[in-house]
Amino acid sequence: MVLVTGPRQAGKTTFLRAEAGADAAFVSFDDPAQRELARVDPVALFDSLNGRSAIFDEVQYVPELLPRIKRIVDDDPERYGRFLLTGSQQFGLMAGVSESLAGRVAVVDLLPFSVLELEQAGERSLAEFVWTGGYPDPALHPAKRELWLSGYLQTYIERDVRQVRDIQDLRTFEGFLALTASRHGQELNLANLCRDIGITIPTARAWISVLAASWLVALLPPWHVNLGKRVVKAPKLYFLDSALVCALTRVGSPEAALAGPLAGPLFEGVVVSESMKLFAAAGRRPALWHWRAQDGLEVDMLVEVGGRLIPVEIKVTATPTARHADSLQRFRRLLPSAEPGFVVCNCAARQPLGGGVEAIPWKLWSEMLAGWLGIAGLPQ
Numbered sequence: 001m002v003l004v005t006g007p008r009q010a011g012k013t014t015f016l017r018a019e020a021g022a023d024a025a026f027v028s029f030d031d032p033a034q035r036e037l038a039r040v041d042p043v044a045l046f047d048s049l050n051g052r053s054a055i056f057d058e059v060q061y062v063p064e065l066l067p068r069i070k071r072i073v074d075d076d077p078e079r080y081g082r083f084l085l086t087g088s089q090q091f092g093l094m095a096g097v098s099e100s101l102a103g104r105v106a107v108v109d110l111l112p113f114s115v116l117e118l119e120q121a122g123e124r125s126l127a128e129f130v131w132t133g134g135y136p137d138p139a140l141h142p143a144k145r146e147l148w149l150s151g152y153l154q155t156y157i158e159r160d161v162r163q164v165r166d167i168q169d170l171r172t173f174e175g176f177l178a179l180t181a182s183r184h185g186q187e188l189n190l191a192n193l194c195r196d197i198g199i200t201i202p203t204a205r206a207w208i209s210v211l212a213a214s215w216l217v218a219l220l221p222p223w224h225v226n227l228g229k230r231v232v233k234a235p236k237l238y239f240l241d242s243a244l245v246c247a248l249t250r251v252g253s254p255e256a257a258l259a260g261p262l263a264g265p266l267f268e269g270v271v272v273s274e275s276m277k278l279f280a281a282a283g284r285r286p287a288l289w290h291w292r293a294q295d296g297l298e299v300d301m302l303v304e305v306g307g308r309l310i311p312v313e314i315k316v317t318a319t320p321t322a323r324h325a326d327s328l329q330r331f332r333r334l335l336p337s338a339e340p341g342f343v344v345c346n347c348a349a350r351q352p353l354g355g356g357v358e359a360i361p362w363k364l365w366s367e368m369l370a371g372w373l374g375i376a377g378l379p380q
Helices: 014-019 034-042 042-047 064-074 091-098 115-121 128-130 138-142 143-165 170-182 188-195 201-213 242-248 265-280 324-334 361-371
Strands: 003-007 025-028 053-058 085-089 106-109 217-220 235-239 290-294 298-305 308-314 344-345 351-354 355-359
Touching: 003 014, 003 064, 003 324, 014 351, 034 042, 034 064, 034 265, 042 064, 053 217, 085 308, 091 351, 128 242, 128 265, 138 143, 138 188, 143 170, 143 242, 143 298, 170 188, 170 242, 188 201, 188 235, 188 265, 201 217, 235 242, 235 265, 242 265, 265 290, 265 308, 265 361, 298 324, 298 361, 308 324, 324 344, 324 351, 324 355, 344 361, 355 361
Parallel strands: 003 085, 003 106, 025 053, 053 085, 308 344, 344 355
Antiparallel strands: 217 235, 290 298, 298 308, 351 355
């Protein structure tokens, strides 16, 4: 089997239906009638397939179906790809998969479009990409952006949040979501979140896990290797899609996104999330971290690929200078085995900054990382 996980509306179903072809059966457990049939009469459900391969969409709604799928697969273990599953929530789903389908399922993550994929449909400026994000509908049809984002957030809060974890106070959770978006690109400080929204730390921790389980946010872990300095051990929080951040923080236009106080965090989030998307496209866990010493020295992102540790500084500037490379050069003096590193920015072309550090355009960073990860070509 293959299980494709990722956020709602990222294109999982469209992708699998295109890959499996018209002969594969399609069953969506978003449909209450299909959920009820799977629970009440699973034999009838499988009989209706007539031996065909099947796509089971949003399978997290029927975890009781997984043991029966396991038995069918075990009866014919050489028939590969018989069941293609999708899931939009990691709570429950992955626990059920680990328990019932271990050794029988390949799990792959499908995140919203990367800029390299989207540019096959046309060139995008940084402002356009930040504004429309990577979800297929608003990215490919910008005129639908406002309506789509509003509906997505409303559906997420009113339906998905209740199903992932039984949160009763949806109004407070909605405020928590907006407050979290305003902390996009910052180190996660649960105490500050709790103080500002009026909830307890256990509640905040649980709600962050809800956001992560439904693929809205990702936590960039700290790099802990001892370099003789006391380091900050908190993760940094990023929304995986910049358009959602703009919507939640009421940014009014693409130009305002790159001119206001969130310009730096939005750009940093683009580079980090694009890196995460490429690791997912390569079928690998992200080997990504951040690092900050308590004396203020920091590296925005550390990337491990091909046995190399590459430090990355992320700056929204279009005119990088040698001072933007200072932290990378200081870090390398602490760890000479690291690569000189890159300043990823909004410049037009790559340029040397001294000490082996280069400033490179943000799209070029994606192209380089894709190459290092062995992604020869991206899908049409």
